[in-house]
Amino acid sequence: MAGRDPLLPNAGIVARREYRDRTRSPLFLAATFVLAVLAMLAALAPIGMRSLDRQTVTRIAVVSGDAALAQRAVGLVDSVLNVPPNGVADPGWKPPYSVEIATDAARADAQLASSRLAGILHLERLATGQLDVSFRTFEGPASARSQLLSLAAFGIGVIDWSARLPPSDARTQFLVPTYRVDTVNLATDAGKALSPLQATSRAFLAIVFVVLLLISIVIYGMWVASGVAAEKSSRVMELMISAASPRQMLAGKVVGIGAAGLTQYLAIAAPALVLLGFQDRIATAVLGPDWAAGSQFVGLTPQLLFGYGVFFLLGFALFALIYAAMGSFVSRPDDLQTLSLPLSLVAMVGYLTAIVAIGGGGGAWVTFASFVPPFSPFVMLARIMVSAVQPWEVVLSVVLLVAGIALVAVAATRMYAAGVLLYGQRPGIRAFVAAARRV
Amino acid sequence: MSLEIDHVTKRFAATTALDGLTFTVPQGEVFGFLGANGAGKTTTMRICLGIIRADGGEIRWDGRPTADLPRGTWGYLPEERGLYPRMGVLDQLVYFGSLYGLAPDRARRDAIGWLERFRIPELAGRRAEELSKGNQQKVQFIAAVLHDPAVLLMDEPFTGLDPVNLILLRGAFMELRDRGRTLIFSTHQMEVAEAMCESVAIVDHGRLVAGGLVRDLKRASGRRTLRLAASGDLAPSWLSELPGVESVRQDAGGAELELLPEADPAVILAAVVAHGVMVTRFEVAEPSLEAIFIEHVGRSADDDTTLAPRAAAAPLSAGTAA
Numbered sequence: 034m035a036g037r038d039p040l041l042p043n044a045g046i047v048a049r050r051e052y053r054d055r056t057r058s059p060l061f062l063a064a065t066f067v068l069a070v071l072a073m074l075a076a077l078a079p080i081g082m083r084s085l086d087r088q089t090v091t092r093i094a095v096v097s098g099d100a101a102l103a104q105r106a107v108g109l110v111d112s113v114l115n116v117p118p119n120g121v122a123d124p125g126w127k128p129p130y131s132v133e134i135a136t137d138a139a140r141a142d143a144q145l146a147s148s149r150l151a152g153i154l155h156l157e158r159l160a161t162g163q164l165d166v167s168f169r170t171f172e173g174p175a176s177a178r179s180q181l182l183s184l185a186a187f188g189i190g191v192i193d194w195s196a197r198l199p200p201s202d203a204r205t206q207f208l209v210p211t212y213r214v215d216t217v218n219l220a221t222d223a224g225k226a227l228s229p230l231q232a233t234s235r236a237f238l239a240i241v242f243v244v245l246l247l248i249s250i251v252i253y254g255m256w257v258a259s260g261v262a263a264e265k266s267s268r269v270m271e272l273m274i275s276a277a278s279p280r281q282m283l284a285g286k287v288v289g290i291g292a293a294g295l296t297q298y299l300a301i302a303a304p305a306l307v308l309l310g311f312q313d314r315i316a317t318a319v320l321g322p323d324w325a326a327g328s329q330f331v332g333l334t335p336q337l338l339f340g341y342g343v344f345f346l347l348g349f350a351l352f353a354l355i356y357a358a359m360g361s362f363v364s365r366p367d368d369l370q371t372l373s374l375p376l377s378l379v380a381m382v383g384y385l386t387a388i389v390a391i392g393g394g395g396g397a398w399v400t401f402a403s404f405v406p407p408f409s410p411f412v413m414l415a416r417i418m419v420s421a422v423q424p425w426e427v428v429l430s431v432v433l434l435v436a437g438i439a440l441v442a443v444a445a446t447r448m449y450a451a452g453v454l455l456y457g458q459r460p461g462i463r464a465f466v467a468a469a470r471r472v
Numbered sequence: 473m474s475l476e477i478d479h480v481t482k483r484f485a486a487t488t489a490l491d492g493l494t495f496t497v498p499q500g501e502v503f504g505f506l507g508a509n510g511a512g513k514t515t516t517m518r519i520c521l522g523i524i525r526a527d528g529g530e531i532r533w534d535g536r537p538t539a540d541l542p543r544g545t546w547g548y549l550p551e552e553r554g555l556y557p558r559m560g561v562l563d564q565l566v567y568f569g570s571l572y573g574l575a576p577d578r579a580r581r582d583a584i585g586w587l588e589r590f591r592i593p594e595l596a597g598r599r600a601e602e603l604s605k606g607n608q609q610k611v612q613f614i615a616a617v618l619h620d621p622a623v624l625l626m627d628e629p630f631t632g633l634d635p636v637n638l639i640l641l642r643g644a645f646m647e648l649r650d651r652g653r654t655l656i657f658s659t660h661q662m663e664v665a666e667a668m669c670e671s672v673a674i675v676d677h678g679r680l681v682a683g684g685l686v687r688d689l690k691r692a693s694g695r696r697t698l699r700l701a702a703s704g705d706l707a708p709s710w711l712s713e714l715p716g717v718e719s720v721r722q723d724a725g726g727a728e729l730e731l732l733p734e735a736d737p738a739v740i741l742a743a744v745v746a747h748g749v750m751v752t753r754f755e756v757a758e759p760s761l762e763a764i765f766i767e768h769v770g771r772s773a774d775d776d777t778t779l780a781p782r783a784a785a786a787p788l789s790a791g792t793a794a
Contacts, residue, residue, distance in 0.1 A: 267554045268554025269556050270554070272555075275547075275550070
């Protein structure tokens with residue numbers, strides 16, 4: 034009978050009860066409110082970072098074998114970058130850039146690598162007298178700072194040319210300096226270079242998302258497990274197993290609680306999206322027009338929210354099925370913490386791998402884990418947020434995840450059907466296998 | 473139309489829960505499914521419901537295997553009682569009714585009707601955790617019958633009920649039977665089974681040891697019960713020594729003697745009078761269902777220890793309990 038019972042309508046009836054039971058609880062409402070506030074803070078994080086950035090001094094180093102040239106370059110770059118608002122230097126105005134000569138090129142590189150320098154301007158005079166200027170930075174050539182420094186490079190060339198004019202009337206030809214931008218560790222968004230600020234805000238949001246994913250999966254997964262365990266401990270399961278098949282009950286539980294989670298997710302995401310819609314206005318109000326204008330806030334985007342939604346749903350489905358099977362093997366909710374620990378540890382492995390991915394480390398393991406359930410929901414989400422991921426990689430990861438869910442659903446249904454009939458037995462692998470064979 | 477339990481076998485690891493169990497329950501009867509703990513009653517019910525699969529044999533209703541029957545054919549009142557503690561009584565009755573295919577409106581209407589029948593309409597809006605145990609039991613019974621199943625399986629339905637609720641539940645049983653529903657229940661309370669059941673099946677160690685119409689079982693037993701009341705000494709010590717007396721049970725009103733088939737009541741009466749006792753009641757009756765149970769199982773249904781060697785346990789194949 035259980036095998037041929039259609040999923041609907043019973044799975045829908047079970048799902049509706051589970052959904053109502055969860056969403057009407059005061060704890061659910063309180064948690065939703067707190068998480069919504071956190072999401073709004075995350076949406077505003079890029080503006081906050083830019084605000085902090087406005088109050089800090091960005092260091093640019095000038096490296097040249099010619100000390101006089103370096104000195105001239107410092108003065109010119111300083112005049113180009115440190116332009117006071119509206120051209121008037123108020124007494125309280127603080128120049129945002131510090132331009133300094135670096136006599137030790139290797140030390141300057143090390144400082145760039147550790148982000149203590151925002152960039153290094155290399156100046157070299159070629160045999161023809163032409164200046165060769167390169168700017169080493171995390172930014173791409175299209176960034177505002179790189180563009181301003183191309184103007185500065187021209188100006189340095191003019192000053193250097195005029196400073197080296199011979200005293201006689203003899204004239205040397207002016208050669209326009211060459212200028213290029215050497216980018217290092219460039220973060221991208223769909224192939225478009227991100228500024229360090231943007232990359233930092235994206236990494237921050239990636240951490241927030243991965244943490245949210247972990248919390249959601251573990252909390253909602255435990256809801257499923259504790260719901261099953263509570264039905265067993267209250268013995269209402271005995272009535273349920275005659276009214277609905279294990280497949281209907283399992284699907285209903287996962288869908289109902291998943292829908293409650295999705296409701297919470299939408300309640301969290303909606304205000305954050307509204308803030309995103311008004312991001313420019315908020316930035317202008319907080320930062321002023323000079324800092325807000327032309328700035329690209331690439332923190333929380335609708336695409337990333339969608340990606341989070343997809344990986345949340347699939348990741349939840351995968352873990353919830355296993356949590357439900359585990360919940361069916363305990364007779365008391367107290368035993369659930371112990372039994373669910375291994376599954377929580379698996380989720381933690383996915384989470385930690387994602388954190389490594391956000392930091393740019395991990396190499397082949399990160400790539401591998403981003404395709405393999407149950408790690409892929411965490412790791413692929415992290416990869417999407419902080420690096421360039423090919424569309425086929427995302428598709429493959431989702432397909433493998435869906436296949437994994439299907440396999441787990443079959444096994445979990447069997448274990449659930451067996452587990453709900455077990456009372457007074459200590460849960461363990463042997464009990465799992467033995468009970469599943471009995472059904 | 474009948475429920476046929478046909479050579480059903482089920483093993484759990486090294487334990488044989490059902491060993492070729494075979495009997496038949498006619499439609500429209502109240503049927504007692506009797507056995508001590510671990511006899512296989514719950515396992516049989518769960519196989520009927522499709523919760524677990526039999527290793528061998530088949531269960532059929534109206535000639536159709538249970539696997540081909542809709543879930544709503546059955547109503548089930550499990551021995552382990554439980555409701556959703558924080559859910560309203562009416563809400564959960566509608567919930568269970570909906571799972572069995574009832575439209576919510578009809579489930580609500582019928583549930584209210586049953587609550588009124590059990591004299592608890594005021595509990596409709598209360599949470600289950602606020603109910604007394606007896607009232608919870610009535611709500612669970614309603615959950616099992618709300619969808620009007622053809623066959624109602626009940627595991628120890630009378631346990632924990634006070635006399636008033638016991639009468640209410642018995643009345644509901646009879647009403648359902650009169651509507652053509654088939655009711656099968658297990659119980660340790662032999663006097664309840666005796667009062668309500670036309671037929672019974674007595675199982676032990678997963679096998680049928682006796683079954684059929686209760687009156688046929690009594691006749692076939694050949695045993696009789698002698699109810700004795702007297703002014704004077706009715707101590708079991710000397711009564712059990714009388715010829716043909718198998719056992720003696722003393723109560724406030726006197727003593728109940730289980731007689732062996734060859735016993736002669738007149739000889740026993742003469743022996744009692746000769747003992748100097750003034751006899752005020754002397755009644756020879758058919759054996760109780762409990763006596764028959766003990767005769768076949770070797771112990772009472774409440775007793776988990778074996779008091780006597782197990783009775784011959786060859787599967788029966790005749791009569792109502794085939």
